[in-house]
Amino acid sequence: MLFKIDTETTSRPAGRIRQKNESIILRAAEIEFAAAGFKGASMNDIAQRAQLPKANIHYYFKNKLGLYMAVISDIIALWDSTLNAITPDDDPYEVLSHYIARKIRFSAENPLASRIFASELVNGAPNMKEYFREDYNLWFKGRTEVFRAWAEQGKIDAAVTPEHLIFLLWSSTQHYADFAVQIKAALGKEELDDADYQNATDTLTHIILKGCGITK
Known part of the structure; x- marks a missing residue:
């Protein structure tokens, strides 16, 4: 969407x-x-x-x-495009691995864009009332239906709630942009480097795929 x-x-x-x-x-x-x-x-x-x-x-x-809306539109388009066309026939290993890698890369390359979006939401999304209407809910339900279909096919663990899996995907990947100051302080670094982002990608991919019961 x-x-x-x-x-x-x-x-x-x-x-x-x-x-x-x-x-x-x-x-x-x-x-x-x-x-x-x-x-x-x-x-x-x-x-x-x-x-x-x-x-x-x-x-x-x-x-x-x-x-402002144009800036946010670009952010959302980049984020959502990875999940827009997923279907029950897709391989969740490929879809989720690609999504995590892309979102982490976006956090590395476009941290300001992610922070603008986060700030808008923290303040109650006053400028995005039209975005969070029926079309958004329908888009979100469409993604969760695909995840449920994967569970029914045995591609992911049926114990995983699709809605909360998507929330986890959003929050864990955007954390590296929205809370970069905290991460850099914890690691004792002035800036995060490619190795840091690759380690984040590898770790999140391993934990999320394993938690979903996905093996390659």
Whole structure:
């Protein structure tokens, strides 16, 4: 399920220049929203960070909410795409291994995006009311139905509750972005390196697959 952006709050001119400028603006907005939050960020600060005139920001995104929604849309699209097309015929070993590896990599490469999403939820998701409506619930139920089908086929342990398995997948993988400061302090490091993220991927994959009764 992809997060649908309100077309009343965004404007998207076409072409390569659009793609280049949008990328610059979204990156600047991501940094600003992560640092100041939705309320604290301003279009002027985002324009300065992007090194573009403020008018250019409004040319692509009509207002701050539209830009914020675009940032969050990109986050959700990257997260959800791995589970969007799963079916009962798929191999849970392959699906879950791929999902865990991709989410950990996303935490390594896009930590600010994950923190923006986490901050939005911690504050009651005031800007995502439309996202958490019927379509979201239907998408989530669709994923759990696949997991239940796997259990019925003996592909995963029937004792595993699909809903809480998905919650575990979300929280454990995003932890490496949302709580990176705590992890770095615990490990005595200034920054996490590739080996840290690979160890996290290997450990979570081993624990979750084994806990689901999945063997290769």
